[in-house]
Amino acid sequence: TVSLLYRINKLAPPAAPATATPKPFKPFNDRIGLYRGDITKLQIDAIVNAANNSLLGGGGVDGAIHRAAGSGLLRECRQLRGCDTGSAKITGAYNLPCKKVIHAVGPIYDSNLVKECEEDLAGCYSTSLKLAVENECKSIAFSALSTGVYGYPSNDAAPVAIRTVKEFLEGGDGDKLDKVVFCTFTQKDVDAYNHWLPHFFPPT
Numbered sequence: 693t694v695s696l697l698y699r700i701n702k703l704a705p706p707a708a709p710a711t712a713t714p715k716p717f718k719p720f721n722d723r724i725g726l727y728r729g730d731i732t733k734l735q736i737d738a739i740v741n742a743a744n745n746s747l748l749g750g751g752g753v754d755g756a757i758h759r760a761a762g763s764g765l766l767r768e769c770r771q772l773r774g775c776d777t778g779s780a781k782i783t784g785a786y787n788l789p790c791k792k793v794i795h796a797v798g799p800i801y802d803s804n805l806v807k808e809c810e811e812d813l814a815g816c817y818s819t820s821l822k823l824a825v826e827n828e829c830k831s832i833a834f835s836a837l838s839t840g841v842y843g844y845p846s847n848d849a850a851p852v853a854i855r856t857v858k859e860f861l862e863g864g865d866g867d868k869l870d871k872v873v874f875c876t877f878t879q880k881d882v883d884a885y886n887h888w889l890p891h892f893f894p895p896t
């Protein structure tokens with residue numbers, strides 16, 4: 693059935709090789725991919741880190757990226773002097789198999805400030821896409837920003853992420869990107885993207 697096209701493996705990801713091209717993409721159209729696994733293994737032009745305001749590393753995907761990239765990344769991040777919530781900054785990738793790391797600072801979710809959270813989350817995605825294009829990246833993989841420690845409900849974050857990407861791809865610089873991948877890690881994000889992707893990118 694059509695919906696099978698949108699399902700990805702619900703099992704834990706297999707141990708990834710040292711470098712992995714993001715093969716398990718399920719295309720929603722030929723430029724959108726959904727992947728489940730460790731973003732640090734992806735051979736893609738840019739990966740997007742869920743960073744904090746300090747840009748000096750943290751837990752979750754941020755910790756994994758800094759560990760895999762090596763100390764050069766932290767050295768470069770120190771020069772950046774932090775980043776505002778809802779925005780992003782770009783660095784080299786050091787020992788990672790990607791070419792660039794974009795450090796986006798998502799909002800800490802607050803159910804009393806849903807509108808602001810949405811705007812900040814959308815700002816992370818749009819700034820990251822803009823930075824990717826400015827730095828000649830043609831492919832980009834996003835971690836599920838804010839949906840870990842920052843507490844953004846996956847089912848609310850996914851449509852913001854997908855809508856912002858869709859708007860960018862339809863805009864003036866959209867044709868400068870060949871591939872946008874949503875890199876999920878936990879089942880709740882897999883479920884959220886499986887639910888929302890077909891709403892924004894209906895099957896052709």
Ligand code: ADP
Nearest residue numbers: 730731742752753756836838839840841842877
């Ligand atoms: P935040 O503080 O923005 O919530 P987290 O790192 O806690 O950032 O979580 C962001 C997302 O990254 C979560 O969905 C989490 O499951 C996911 N994640 C954690 N480790 C990895 C990894 N190695 N690769 C890809 N995604 C990851």
